Amino acid sequence: MSKEALAERNKHVVDPGLELGLSRLTPDKIEKAIQRVLRNETGARLKMYTEMCVRCGLCAEACHYYLSHDGDPAYAPVAKVKRTMWEMLKRKGRVGPEFLRQAALVAYTECNLCRRCAIYCPFGIDTAYIIQVVRRICHLLGVTPQYIQDTAHSHSATMNQMWVKDDEWIDSLMWQEEEARDEIPNLRIPLEKEGAEIMYSVIAPEPKFQTQLIYMAAVIMNETGMDWTMPATPGWDNSDMTMFTGDFEIMGRLKRLHFETAQRLRVKRIVMGECGHAYRSIYDVGNRWLGWRNLPVPVTHAVEFYWELLNSGRLKVARQFEEPVTLHDPCNIVRGRGLHEKARDVLRAFCKTFVEMEPNREHNYCCCAGGGVINCGPPYKMVRMAGNKVKADQMKATGVKVVIAPCHNCHSGLEDIIHHYELGMETKFFSQIIYECMEKPNAV
């Protein structure tokens, strides 16, 4: 879609979350909110980043949006900052609702906060941070896309992303335990086991519509002899859409509850499922809001966990996955946690043929779903599709039919791209491959 066409369409995207919020605003209110955020919540970093950027444009080719839109300059990271923060700074916050609509669209749907640009900028300017500040401003003004705002409400009301009720959570776990006992009679999903070594946490979509992932995680835990538990109370959800809307207060409450749940259960560490943004929230954003330099309870991502299990010999390979695979390096666990080599170690142990995508590791392209963009819902699906043609090209070039993506949002994003660009590929989690190929000593 050309820039003009997209701008035209953006003008008319009917998003009640934006429209309703904007209808309540006046230039005075907007100015006040912007000034408040700039004065109280930002400091040296924002000042340096916006002042010392010499507008060299070297960040442009880092961004999948820019590349997928054939070098449309409006999508370069520096351009996104120009269309949002620079204008706000120039006018000292005195901007109108129409500007704010465009700024919200840029900040929430045209940037995945993937930080690829931060490793392309000679000064290491963190564009994702600047866009986060813009989102914070939009959130405080009540101008957020409807779908993601709904998940924020869910977080606020139920402490999980998907309006899962307390009893639904327990029911889902017990249901999967029962299903799994058909295959592995001694399998249990221990609930509320105090003093266990591991508390396993998941994102809310898992009990809602991906329960088989809980099943497979339980099998992996059981068959490797892990001393684990899951909480039966709110605090089980490690996901965090409020980090992406700019609702940092709820983000703080969520992370505090998650850690306090682990502390209540007196576990040694939290192991979390294959999710990217949840890890970012726990490890990089939520903890900072709470003033924690590190983490009160250590957190291990699933990829690292599988790697440990393999290395310690607890997890054994029964057979190899025959189909050739490629690996998508999720932003939040690779640029965000350096797990690219461990992921490859696990992959090589379980998969016969591995074809790398190019570029890969820290330089991999984002799936375009992360950073809350896919969570902004259907109105923006085509924005994502148009914004990630490079990903489609990248995957197609591998020539394989299976892509492993150890992140839920990446799955959804890649599935959309695969479908839209007719790539005929399949996405998989590591847990699926491991479940299929591991030794299960207790299985009938």
Next chain:
Amino acid sequence: MHTIYNLVVGPLTWIAGAVFVFGSIYRLVSMYLSAKKKDPFLLEYMDFKYGLRSILHWIVPFVPVNSKRHPTVTVITFLFHLCLIFTPIFLLAHVVLLDTYHGLGFWTFPETWSDVMAAFVVGACLFFGIRRAVLKEVRYVTSAMDWVVLVMVFLPFLTGFLAYHQIGPYQVILIIHILSGQVMLAAIPFTRLSHMLFAAVTRAYIGSEFGAVRQARDW
């Protein structure tokens, strides 16, 4: 002409120098205080080893991926900065001044070297200007200030080169040279040129975040 010359070489030099030195100190200190008060992670996560690692990787051309992708810009920018910084310091004419007025003499570049280096800076500025006008992604984010900053750097080197070769009315060119150099110096703490002060900070910070917190590489 002589009174103007004495003015620029005397008081104005002191003023410009003071603005540069104290302005830079002021910016650095106020940035530090701002970080301490409002951006505590900047200080908390700053890590000497990983910060240095990032700086060292980016200070060598063709090590970072993006540097490899833009070989011309990399070479020109790198040489431009080297020439920009070292020519004024080791130029014979400048050292003679320092020696005459303050008894501070030291080694200088051979004149042909400084000539080439100054010419290179002038050529590089032209390259940056053309690049800014021609490349879409650069033009899109360009404002008047970007041109002002470029001219501020271009003028002292152009007029210095012209003065040395005695092209044009010598005394006028010389005075413009001194004035434009002073404007550039004084502008450093207060414009985009402050990247001279802050680039190492932001580079070290993102290096620290990527290295120490995220255990990934930022180049």
